[in-house]
Amino acid sequence: MRSFQLPSGTRLPVFGIGTWRMGESARQRRHELEAVRCALDLGYPLIDTAEMYGEGVAEEIVGKALAGRRRRPFLVSKVYPHNATRGGTVAACERSLKRMGIERIDLYLLHWRGGVRLAETFEAFLRLREAGKIGDFGVSNFDLGDMEEAARLDKGLTASNQVLYCLSRRGPEFDLLPWMRQRSMPLMAYSPLDQGRLLGKSALKKLAAEVGCTPAQLALAWLLTQPGVVTIPKSSTRERVKENLGALEVTLSRDILAELDRAFPRPATKQSLAML
């Protein structure tokens, strides 16, 4: 699978499973654990999680799914903005490591910008990096202005920015994505199916039938054709976990890409970064 080199030298795979909404309901937990286990069995090379998801329970599910495996995937987690102080970031990271039963988070992100000074959060990230508790660090939900500020503070080490980006929300293509590409910084596209809303669009359904794949696979395959983009669809259903991985096998012709552009136009002007 394609991957991007990060500042530490490790590689970020282009595809993984998301875990938002996991861990929120005790009744769903077994189902969610099975879905993450299934992703690992199928060879998903990346898991995206956060201390926020299920208030730590999603990370516990990830930990259970990882237990006893020889190979582990690339792991991404995120610190809450209100924990992102110098000491708070380190403590939050240690709690996340413990919940997942691992020694190192490969990519640790600031979940969104809050009230703590960015310089303070980056100082903590650098400390964690030096201690080997994280491999790389980055941000999430940062629009261009925030990224420019980050670039002045981060010693060139911000590895990625995770943002809302999918066929029906192409705003980042106007300025954020080109800025990141210029710096060889991969963009992690979250909610690639717009949390399922995209899948009901008739244009997507029609084009998926033409390609011979499912609407979800088409939406994911489109993201994977965008240079410098990683994506992390979430599913708690084993069949869909498998279906989504199938997007990697889908090839899109120029004609299909042009039709997708017609149905889901590129942004013609700056749009403020949307956030879910």
Ligand SMILES: NC(=O)c1ccc[n+]([C@@H]2O[C@H](COP(=O)([O-])OP(=O)(O)OC[C@H]3O[C@@H](n4cnc5c(N)ncnc54)[C@H](OP(=O)(O)O)[C@@H]3O)[C@@H](O)[C@H]2O)c1
């Ligand atoms: N950094 C941030 O602020 C941020 C924000 C949002 C998301 N994220 C990350 O990005 C990941 C993905 O985003 P997301 O969870 O918001 O939305 P998403 O991946 O776009 O969509 C997930 C929804 O789509 C359904 N689904 C998945 N595959 C499907 C398929 N093949 N056919 C039909 N329905 C399908 C899932 O239902 P089932 O589970 O029932 O299958 C779930 O309801 C998150 O889990 C999280 O890790 C990060």
